[in-house]
Amino acid sequence: MPEPRAPEPVVPDAAGVVYGAPVSVEREQSQSRRLFLRGGLAAVFAFVAAGCTPGHKRARSAATTTTGSVPSGADSGFGSRIDVGRFDTIVASIAQTGTPRYVPEARAYISPFPATAAAAARAVYPAEARAALDAGVVVLYQRCTHLGCRVPWCASSQYFECPCHDAKFDRVGESRAGPAPRGMDLMAASIEQGRLVIDTGSILAGLPLGTDTTGQKPAGPYCV
Numbered sequence: 675m676p677e678p679r680a681p682e683p684v685v686p687d688a689a690g691v692v693y694g695a696p697v698s699v700e701r702e703q704s705q706s707r708r709l710f711l712r713g714g715l716a717a718v719f720a721f722v723a724a725g726c727t728p729g730h731k732r733a734r735s736a737a738t739t740t741t742g743s744v745p746s747g748a749d750s751g752f753g754s755r756i757d758v759g760r761f762d763t764i765v766a767s768i769a770q771t772g773t774p775r776y777v778p779e780a781r782a783y784i785s786p787f788p789a790t791a792a793a794a795a796r797a798v799y800p801a802e803a804r805a806a807l808d809a810g811v812v813v814l815y816q817r818c819t820h821l822g823c824r825v826p827w828c829a830s831s832q833y834f835e836c837p838c839h840d841a842k843f844d845r846v847g848e849s850r851a852g853p854a855p856r857g858m859d860l861m862a863a864s865i866e867q868g869r870l871v872i873d874t875g876s877i878l879a880g881l882p883l884g885t886d887t888t889g890q891k892p893a894g895p896y897c898v
């Protein structure tokens with residue numbers, strides 16, 4: 675059996691995402707907790723500073739109005755429920771760019787799911803992923819199900835392609851080739867008050883090998 679290829683050099687892309695290096699769920703969660711605590715401290719200092727000004731009551735009232743539409747229970751750290759923004763805006767941006775939307779704080783991609791395949795997919799997708807499916811998207815965890823490298827999107831093939839050992843996944847994360855033991859893992863998501871909320875604490879096992887609900891073929895050359 676041929677030896678697996680050595681991982682590519684670790685180089686961040688334009689969005690600061692590092693591919694070609696295995697990541698662990700625990701490390702991502704602790705990194706996120708640190709960022710969250712830092713953000714929380716900054717918010718406390720900002721609040722105290724606002725309290726020192728005569729207009730602080732007006733400022734607090736304006737802040738309540740601004741955040742009033744955020745679904746309850748939504749948080750900002752990996753491992754929690756993350757409010758990603760207005761669902762219709764996200765869908766429009768995906769349609770405009772033709773590229774799945776990467777959400778760094780959720781370590782996930784939001785990828786469109788063809789309406790023609792949704793009925794067949796409903797029968798095999800986990801129940802927690804069906805609300806997103808019914809709305810026309812899947813939320814895919816970025817971590818490769820082979821050995822954990824981050825998986826980037828390839829614009830030419832229109833597949834997700836892992837740079838470490840060549841696993842390939844189609845647009846909805848179902849495995850198409852390579853050593854991954856299943857499709858990309860999914861995250862539970864819901865549409866609440868018109869906003870997409872991803873539950874990053876609920877990572878669902880990807881679909882078994884051989885699942886092909888969309889029949890998508892590569893649109894051009896592979897990146898890997």
Ligand code: FES
Binds near residue numbers: 838840
């Ligand atoms: S980590 Fe081996 S193919 Fe992705």
